[in-house]
Amino acid sequence: MLIKRPNDIPASEITPQSVYLRRRELLRAAMAGVGAAVGGAALLSAPAARAGAPIADVRPSRFSTDETPTERELITSYNNFYELGTDKGDPKRNAAQLQTRPWQVVVEGACEAPGVIGIEDILRDFPQEERIYRLRCVEAWAMVVPWVGFPLAALLKRFKPTSQAKYVAFETLYDPKMLPGQRRRVLDWPYREGLRMDEAMHPLTMLATGLYGELLPSQNGAPLRLVVPWKYGFKSIKSIVRITFTEDEPPATWNRMQPNEYGFYANVNPDVDHPRWSQKSHRMIGEGLFARKRPTLKFNGYGEQVAALYAGMDLAKFY
Numbered sequence: 001m002l003i004k005r006p007n008d009i010p011a012s013e014i015t016p017q018s019v020y021l022r023r024r025e026l027l028r029a030a031m032a033g034v035g036a037a038v039g040g041a042a043l044l045s046a047p048a049a050r051a052g053a054p055i056a057d058v059r060p061s062r063f064s065t066d067e068t069p070t071e072r073e074l075i076t077s078y079n080n081f082y083e084l085g086t087d088k089g090d091p092k093r094n095a096a097q098l099q100t101r102p103w104q105v106v107v108e109g110a111c112e113a114p115g116v117i118g119i120e121d122i123l124r125d126f127p128q129e130e131r132i133y134r135l136r137c138v139e140a141w142a143m144v145v146p147w148v149g150f151p152l153a154a155l156l157k158r159f160k161p162t163s164q165a166k167y168v169a170f171e172t173l174y175d176p177k178m179l180p181g182q183r184r185r186v187l188d189w190p191y192r193e194g195l196r197m198d199e200a201m202h203p204l205t206m207l208a209t210g211l212y213g214e215l216l217p218s219q220n221g222a223p224l225r226l227v228v229p230w231k232y233g234f235k236s237i238k239s240i241v242r243i244t245f246t247e248d249e250p251p252a253t254w255n256r257m258q259p260n261e262y263g264f265y266a267n268v269n270p271d272v273d274h275p276r277w278s279q280k281s282h283r284m285i286g287e288g289l290f291a292r293k294r295p296t297l298k299f300n301g302y303g304e305q306v307a308a309l310y311a312g313m314d315l316a317k318f319y
């Protein structure tokens with residue numbers, strides 16, 4: 001069982017000490033009255049709105065796992081983000097090309113209040129939590145990430161989805177000037193993903209704005225990316241600019257490219273192998289190629305919370 005209750009988690013256990021110490025320094029600066037102006041909002045805005053800037057007032061979450069987070073350096077240098085290159089090291093190398101301010105997200109489709117919301121408003125309006133989740137990739141590697149973000153449901157509710165909204169579709173920025181990978185048709189750009197409405201509204205589903213207490217680096221999907229801890233990593237669409245409520249199942253990039261390898265549901269499932277490799281176990285990034293593989297748990301260990309979403313579905317068919 002992966003989940004800890006909030007009072008089981010001492011704050012000091014959640015982020016490395018260095019991050020914690022910096023957070024406390026910032027808090028002290030604010031309280032020492034560098035002025036009333038140095039509140040949470042000020043820490044988030046202005047020139048600080050860059051990757052690596054601290055996010056203020058991050059609360060621990062009861063949904064965190066008790067696993068030790070992977071080192072920050074590894075989380076930010078071994079990435080899948082084909083818009084910034086197809087090698088694992090490319091996204092970090094090309095990260096500076098993606099400018100994430102200003103940034104707006106359009107929310108539309110089957111809802112009563114379609115609109116546009118800017119990233120600064122998102123950071124200000126939705127209380128930010130730290131949630132330590134494992135990211136399990138279909139290539140059978142995994143890392144444990146101290147994400148910062150908030151439940152996707154909170155944002156979706158603001159736009160008042162109607163009863164027609166059966167799915168939620170997501171789209172990454174399309175801008176070949178800033179995203180060099182989009183100058184070649186490696187994928188059918190823009191990258192798209194989708195969730196069923198009940199998956200999207202589930203309290204474990206989050207929009208991440210940061211990791212290790214700081215704004216997301218571009219290579220990890222700044223300024224806003226999806227994290228669904230019981231699904232394979234490719235559902236975690238990065239650098240989102242559009243969210244659409246739909247009546248029909250929306251297109252998802254990898255599913256449309258290779259439907260026999262990447263199902264729309266993409267639930268972590270050791271019983272359903274990828275056509276080219278087993279999904280029974282995985283390797284933790286940072287432990288080396290010869291480290292013992294770990295058994296992969298169904299729904300990545302979140303079965304108690306999410307199995308009911310798929311009651312009656314044949315998960316070998318809807319993989």
Ligand code: MTE
Binds near residue numbers: 081082138
């Ligand atoms: N989102 C976009 N826009 N483009 C991508 O290539 N790759 C996906 C997902 N989101 C991808 C994406 C895959 S395959 C994985 S495993 C995760 O991002 C990796 O997230 P990370 O780089 O933060 O580890």
